[in-house]
Amino acid sequence: MSSEDPRVEAIKAEVADLKAKIDELRIEKNDKDLAQIASEQGVLKALRKPPSIKLRRTLKGHFGKVYAMHWAGDSDSLLSASQDGKLIVWNAKSNIKTNAISLRSSWVMTCAFEQTKGNLVASGGLDNICSIYDISSSEAGVSARAVQELSAHDGYLSCCRFIDEKHLLTSSGDSTCINWDVETGEVLQTFSDHKGDVMSLSISPIDPNIFVTGSVDTTGRIWDVRTGKNVQTHAGHDADINTVDFFPDGNAFGTGSDDSTCKIFDMRCYGEVNSFGAPEISCGITSVSFSRSGRLLFGGYDDFNVQAWDCLSAGEKCFGLISPHDNRISCLGVTPDGSALGTGSWDTNLKVFS
Template sequence: MKLAGLKSVENAHDESIWAAAWIPATNERPALLLTGSLDETLRLWRPDELVRVGAPLKGHSLGVVAVAAHPSGAVAASSSMDSFIRVFEVDSNASIATLESPPSEIWSMRFDPKGTILAVAAGGSGSIKLWDTSTWELVATLAVPQPEGARPDKTGSGKFILSVAWSPDGKRLACGSMDGTIAVFDVARAKFLHHLEGHNMPVRSMVFSPVDPRVLFTACDDTNIHMYDAEGKNMAGAMSGHTSWVLSVDASPDGAAIATGSSDRTVKLWDISMRSAVQTMANHSDAVWGVTFRPPGGTGVRVGRLASVSDDKSISLYDYS
């Protein structure tokens, strides 16, 4: 497996780019890359040329810190430091819903595999909030408990939830916290199952393997990437190689690799079977806040793609093979 640099766009936004997601292809168009920036805008990009599609998408009053794409490819969501989530039609930018999730900004959100629920890492509320995508009503709030034996939180603020991920079968939901805690929930029963241990610093990003609903990958400020058996509560492996915070992680559609972005300014490709980095890309000159593999599907799609976004305002596109 390897990455080959295809194209980079400098000054893709006016300020740092902290969020990116691929919007799946529809019958009318190919997959698109969606990026969100501290310049308060979203932008859409063609999948192979990184040519911008249309004008910048507006609607937030502060910087955009997270984006998510509905599996249908027709709808996307963005969240901002203004504590609002904007749900909109991808091709028209028409607003569908505005969701409020105080008391703090939303750093991660994900649609479930069927597109029926939007899960939101609800920051300072210490919970995951679940929104029904047919009505855009809040249907559940999953409180994240303190691990057994944990020291009391002297700040009184409780947990701060940074990241969230769905298992590929939609049965499990995991979240990562500022204190390094990882919690796993049974979604159908809205029940907390267990904690996963091993990190003690912010877990900023996580993703389940697309081919194994038990396997969860986590990216942490401790510079490590952990691989967990989310059902058996065991850490199946730890991978190290970054020299600073690991800000983002995503799994390749074939399940054979993960990519990570770090504040050490690099993107790394990791072979899961070897539990090691097989390639380091140094396209960016500042922290890499997002890495995202293009989902399979769409006409004329023959090869894999990985995109990365950075504090340096640039987007890089790679061929994954």
């Protein structure tokens, strides 16, 4: 059928009409936000007095900007990546470096710990390659060599996360994500519905087949590894989405954007349920992470600050960490057991709060 065929035009009109009806139904169902529900249930009073969070450790050892960090599954080990061309594995409790890896490229943008056994770490950046290292086999004081280099992206690697020991997801500036076979280095799937650089990804804590991505096309998208398809697309931001993180129950996710806001999108109602911003905040958000209970959403900002938002409030700021860093907050994350918050900065340091 040609593009001028009246049957094609009729089908297009029918599809447009169905989309409009779906949008109307979503708006009708989205009659209340998270704060209204919380207020009706009487659960807002508990956090009127913010929790006391103090600086416990300052991890010094990098000689360049810290670009990325990721906690291990044991909640003790912390991986950091820096412009000095080093990956460092820390014992955050004892403030001891347990491994240091020299990277082939110093333009690193992301790093990841394998969560089940903690033997593998990965990193990537402007070299378009995801390098995987086995830190369990490296000798003390000897830099580990890459056991696998995953090369298929046509743009920089913005984020990488292990699904398990044998599979890893990467997101890239080439607008795609890839599911890799770690052992063979083969591409298993390519996810390519985004219309701009994919800046971040997060794997569901309850179903490793589901992950969310955030992109400069201002959308957050839910993907299913089993089908290789985009199953939900969430819009609401006015600028690039730099970071995403799954809510602890796996039913929602948080985002941070260059429009100076953080948002929560719920997959069950297919919509935005809360938004966090303040008139005095006019910079972008580089990283977000939920507390283990999901009550707090931590955001790292370009203005050197870390803010904590009460997820059940009407977009109200709960508290901010006192002078966490002397430069841009590039990354942050809550430990898997919820006991601590780690932050990394362009001031070359990492800090641990609890």
